[in-house]
Amino acid sequence: MPHQIASASDSSDTHTVDAAEPSYRPGTDVSDIDERKLMRKVDLHVIPWLTILYLFSFLDRGSIGNAKLYNLEEDLGITDTQYLLSLSMFFIPYALFEPASNVLLKRLKPSVWLSSMMLLWGIVMTLHGVVKNFGGLLSLRLLLGLAEAGLYPGVVFYISSWYKRSETGFRVAVFFSSATVAGAFGGLLAAGIAKMDGVGGRPGWAWIFILEGIATVLLAIASFWIIQDFPDTAAFLTENERVFVIRRLQQDSKHSASGEVFRSEYVWQSLRDWKTYLAMGLYMGFDGPLYAFALFLPSIINQLCYMATQANLLSVPVYVWGCIMTCVIGYLSDKFGRRVYWNAGLFSVGIVAYIILVTSRTPALSYFAVYLAVSAIYPIIPNSVAWVASNVEGSYKRSVSLGMAIGFGNLNGAVTATIYRARDRPWYGLGHAIVLGYIAFGLFCTIAYAVLLKRENDRRDRHERDEIISGVVNKLADEKNGRYSGVDAARLQKGDEWSGFRYTL
Template sequence: MSIETALTKELKGQEVILEPSCDTGIYCPDVDTSGVDERKLMRRIDWHIVPWLALLYLLNFLDRGNIGNAKLYHMTDDLHISDKQYLVALTVFFFPYSLFEPPSNVALKKLRPSLWLSFIMLIWGIVMTLHGVIQSYAGLIALRFFLGLAEAGLYPGIVFYMSCWYKRTELGTRVGVFFSSATIAGAFSGLLAAAISNMDGVGGKPGWAWIFILEGLFTVVCAVASFWILQDFPDTAKFLSDTERVWVIRRLQADMKFSAGGESFKMKYVWQSLSDWKTWIAMGIYMGFDGPLFAFSLFTPTIISQLGFKATAANLLSVPVYAWACIMTVVIGFLGDRVKTRAYINLGLFGTGLVGYIILITSTNPSLSYFAVYLAASAIYPTIPNSVAWVAGNVEGSYKRSATLGMAIGWGNLNGAVSANVYRAVDKPWYRLGHGIVLAYIAIGWLCSLAFYVLLRRENARRERGERDEVIEGMDNKHADEKNGRFESVYAARVEKGDLWSGFRYSL
C-alpha cells in the first residue's frame, strides 16, 4: 500500500490497517460501537457540556465587567479615587489575567476540569464579594489583581476543554452558544445593576457595593456546585458508558484529533507551540478582537451615558446592543460550521467593525453613534467563537493545543490593559482617541486573519504536492524525504507530529 492511499483513507476517517504487525491506531479495537446512536449521544453530550459552561462564562464576564456599572453609581466618589486611578485599577486586572492563562491551561490538562475550573471559580467569587466591603484605592487595586489571577484560567480552559469533545466542524456552533453568554452578561449586567442599585443604604452600604456582594456570592454558590456538575475529558467522563467513550474518541481521532484518547505531558509539546508560526499569527487575531472586547464591555455604559443619557438609562440602553450581539454570535457560530471557510467570515466581521468605529470617530450625531455601537458589537462578539474554532481546529496534540490557545488568549487579553485606558474622561463625549485605538486593533485582526488564511492554504498545497511527506518504513513513496522524519507507521507519524503530519489538512 502506498502512503498516498493510506493517507487518503485516513483523511476520510476510515480505519487503516497498514500491515498485520503495525499499530493500526484504532482506539480500543476490541470494542464494538456499531450500536451507538450518534444523534442521541451528541445531544446528551451537548446538554452535559455546553449549558453549564455558558453559565460559568456568564458569571466570569459579569464579575469582570460589573465595575463599569458600579462606577455609574458613584463608586469612584465614595472611594475618593480619580479617573486616572480608576483606569489603573482596570489595568491591574489584566496582567495576572493574561500571564496566568498558558500555565493554567496546562494545569487543566494535567488535573481534572471539574477540579481546576471549580477551584479558580471559587477563589474569584470570594474576591468579587470582597469588592463590596473595600474602603480605599489600595484595597481596590489588590482585589483587581487577585480577581485577574483567579479568572485567568476559565476562558482559555473552557475553549480547550470544548475542543477535546467536538469535531472541527462542530466546535464553532458550540463555542458560539457558549460565548453568547458574554453578550447576555453585558445585557444582564445593566439590568441587574439598575435593580440592585435600589438597595442603596441597605445595611449601611451604597448600591454599588451590593452589586459586587450579591453577584460574588452567587458565583461562590455556582463554584461549589461545579465540583459535581462539571464533566471531565471524554476518556474519563462519568456520564458516558465504556462503549460511548470509545465511540467519542474514535470520531475525534478520525477528525485529526489523534490525541483524543489521552496524551502524556512532554515539554516538547509546549516548545512545538512556541516554534509554530500559527501560534504567533493566532496571537495577532486574538489581539484584534480581545482589545476591542474589553474596551467595549467596560465602557459601553459610559459611552452611551455621554450621548445624553443618565446612569440607569445608559445601562438599560446597553441591553438591546448586547441582545443583538448575542443573536449574531450564535448565528455566526452556526454559519461557520456549515460554510467551513472561517477566514471569509473573520474578514467580513472585522470589516464591519472597521466601518463601525470609523463612524464613531467621525460622528457627532448621538443616534448615528448609537447605531455604530451595534455595528461594533456585530463585529467583536461573533468574531471570537469563529476565531476560536478556526485556531483550535488547526492545532493538533492536546498539550500543544492547550499551550497555543493559552498563549493566544493570554496575549489577546493582555491588550485589555491597553484598551482599559483608552477611554479617558478628558475625551468625552465622543472619545475619538479611544475609538481610534480600537479601530487599529480591529485592523490588526483583519490583517492577521488574511495572513492566517493565505499561509494555511499555501501549506495545504505543499502537502498535496508531497513536499511534507515523511519516510514510512515498508512504504514506497517517491515524495518521502528524511528531513520530514522517519517513522515505522502512518499512525506513529501522525501521533508524533500532530498537525505537522503530512496527512493533516488545515481548515480554511
C-alpha cells in the same frame, strides 16, 4: 465512507493507510450507537453549565463599569486615572497565567480546576463590596485577574476536546454568547441592585459586587459535581459511548483524543510554530476591542445625554442583539465553513462601526454604530477560536497554543482599559480610533493566517512534507521530515505537522 490518508504519494508504488480504521480499542463494537442522540447527550452535559460559568465570569469582571455610574470613584476618593489603572491591573495576571493554566487543566480534572478558579474569584468579587480605597481596589483587581485567568482558554480547549473541528464554532458561540447576556443582564441587575443604596451602611455600587460575588461562590460549589471531565474518563458516558466519541474525534484528525502523556516536546512544538504567533495577533485584533466595548459601553451611552440608569438599561438591547448575532454566525460558520471569509466580513463591519464612532457627533448615529460594533466584535471571537483550535493537533500543544493566543489577546485589555479617558468625553475620539486600529490589525492577521495555511496545504498536496514510514514505499518521502515506525506514530508525534493533516480555511 473511509477516506485515504498517507504520508506518501498516489503513485503505483505507494501504500495507503485507512484513517477510518479504529485506533482506539479496536475490539469494541459501537455499531449500535446513535451518533446524533449521543452528541445531544454530550451537548446537554457539557455546554449549558459552561455557559453559566462564563456568564458569571464576564458579569463579575465587567460589573465595575456599571458600578462606576453609581459614585464608585467619589466614594473611594479615586481619580479617573486611578480607576483606569485598576481596570488595567486585572488583565496582567489574567493574561500571563493563561498558558500555564491550560496545561494544568489538561493534567488535572476540569471539574476540579475550573470549579476551584470560580470559587476563588467569587470570594475576591465579594470583597470588592467592602473595599475602601485605591490600594484595596487595585489589589482586588489583580487577584480577580489571577483567579479568572484559566477559565476562558480552559473552556475553549475543553470544548475542542469533545467536538469535531466542524462542530466547535457553534458550541463556542453558544458558550461565548453568555458574555453578551452578561452585558445585558449586568445592566438590568446593576439598575436594580443600586436601589439598595444605604442598606447595611453600604452604597449601591458595593451591593452589586457583594450579591454577584455570593452567587458566584454558590455556583462554584455546585460546579465540583456538575462539570464533566474529558471524553476518556467522563462519568456520564458508558464505556462504548466513550469509545465512540474518541473514535469520531480521531477520524477528524484529533488523534490525541484517547489521551496523551505529557512531554515537554509538545510545549516546544507550540512555541516553535508560526501559527501560534499569528494567532496571538489575530486574538489581539478582537480582544482589545472586546474589553473596551464591555467596560465602557455604559459610559459611552451615558455621555450621549443619558442618565446612569438609562445608560445601563440602553445597553441591554445592544447585548441582546450581540447574543443573537453570535449564535447565528456561529451556526452558519460551522455549517458552511470557510472561517476566513466570516472573519474578514466581521472585521470589515467592525471597521465601519468605529469609523462612524470616530466621526459622528450625533447621539442617535453613535448608538446605531454601537449595534454594528457588537455585531462584529462578539461573533468574531468564537469563529476565530474554532478556527485556531481546529488547526492545532495534539491536546497539550493545542492547550499551550490556545493559552498563549488568548493570553496575549487578553493582555491588550490592559491597554484598551485605559483609552476611554474622562477628558475625551462625550465622543471619546481617541478611544474609538485606537479600537479601530486594533480591528484593522485583526483583519490583516486573518488574511495572513489564511494565506499561509493554504500555502502549507499546497506543500503537503505536493508531498513536500512526506515522512519516511517503515514498510511504506514512497519515493517522495524525505529524511528531513522524519522517520517513523508507522503512520500512527507519525501523526501522534507530529500532530498538525504530520503530512496527512490538512489545515482548515
